[in-house]
Amino acid sequence: MKPKSHRGTILMEDCEVLAHDPHPGDQYVLRVTAPGIAPRATPGSFAHLQCDPSLPMRRPLSIMRVDARHGWMDFLYKAIGQGTRLLAQRKPGEKISILGPIGQPFQIDPAYPRPLLLGGGVGIPPMVFLADTLRRDKQFKPLVLMGSEVPFPFRPRPSQFLIPGLPEGAIGAMPLLEDWKIPNRLTSLQGYPGCFEGFITDLARHWLQTLDPAQRQAVAIYACGPHPMLEATAKLAQEFDLPCQVSLEEFMACAVGGCAGCxxxxxxxxxxAMKRVCVDGPVFDAKAVFA
Incomplete structure (x- = not known):
């Protein structure tokens, strides 16, 4: 079906499920065709998915990867309620109605060529999308730190990149980012092998403290994750006087700005001022949200 325009920039598209892979911790990676939505998606934007024809209410999911040329998108999500548990049952070949892309994305600033990306739990997908975008511009040298309290939806492997200042033993990395030649590390409080034992902001502080003032001036923080993590990230940015953008997670009904429920x-x-996370965000300046 040809995608239909919605509110000018948002499309409604019937997307075919290409792959739907389960992972530990009730996590799933969903890949769908989206020739209309994929080329418009930018890091930080999200989509609103119809989980099942029997359930009218859609669910918002962050976009993890897109291939604009081949017209597909990936979503990583955790099945935690009625909607996402129904979504988890969708099989390759089935169609899913999707609205997207929605929301204000991350603003990448060339004045800060050393982006620090922090993704916690379901906040990991936007960081993968952002890292994929940054790697295509050679002026940027991103570092990605990701944390999870359930098993990661991939098999961590020892990183090939030495990152000065990080604690000894913190060597676990995401294979996809390693293949992209992007330095990255994993954190958890669950004792997973190779992961830093602590909060993601603690690991970020270790790294920031190794930088001299000139190096630190090149850093901007981009973050997505649970509210306490984002609040801690905003404090970290204030501590080191760094610009910081955060992508908020909120329950949504319409996801296109009509209901003002988010x-x-x-x-x-x-x-x-009261701002709608769906269309005024989900990305905001950290100082504006955590003043």
Missing amino acids: VVKVQTSQGP
Whole structure:
């Protein structure tokens, strides 16, 4: 079916399931055809999926990977409720109605060529998408740190990259990012082999403390994950006087700005304001959200 335009830039598309792979911790990686949506997607944007024809209410999922040329998208999600558990039953060859791309993405600034990407749990997908975008521009040298309290949805392997200042033994890495030649490390409090034992912001602080002032001025932080992690990330950015963008996670109904069910309080130049995470975000300046 030809995709239909929705609100000017958002498309509604019937997408075929190409692959749907289960992983430990009730996690799934879903790949769908999306020739209309994929070329428009940018890091930080998300899509609204119809989980099952029997369930009218859609579910918002962050976009993890896109291939604009071949017209497909990947989503990583955790089956935790009725909708996502129904979604987990969808099989290759089936069609899923998808709205997307939705939301304000991360703003990549060439003034900060050493991006620090922090992804916690279901906040990992936007960081993978952002890393994929950054690697295509040779001026950027990203470092990606990812944390999870359930098994990672991939088999970690020892990193090929030496990162000065990181604790000895913190060698676990995501194979996909390693193949992309992007330095990365994993964190967890669950004692997973090769992972840093602690919070993702603790590992980020280890790295930032190794940089001299000139190197630190080249760093900008991009983060997505649970609210406590983002709040800690905002404090970390303030501690080192770094620019920081955060992608918020909120429950959504319409996801296109109509219901105002996902509003958050944000500081603006005119004072406090209520902003919709779906269309005014999900990416915001950390100072605006965690003032």
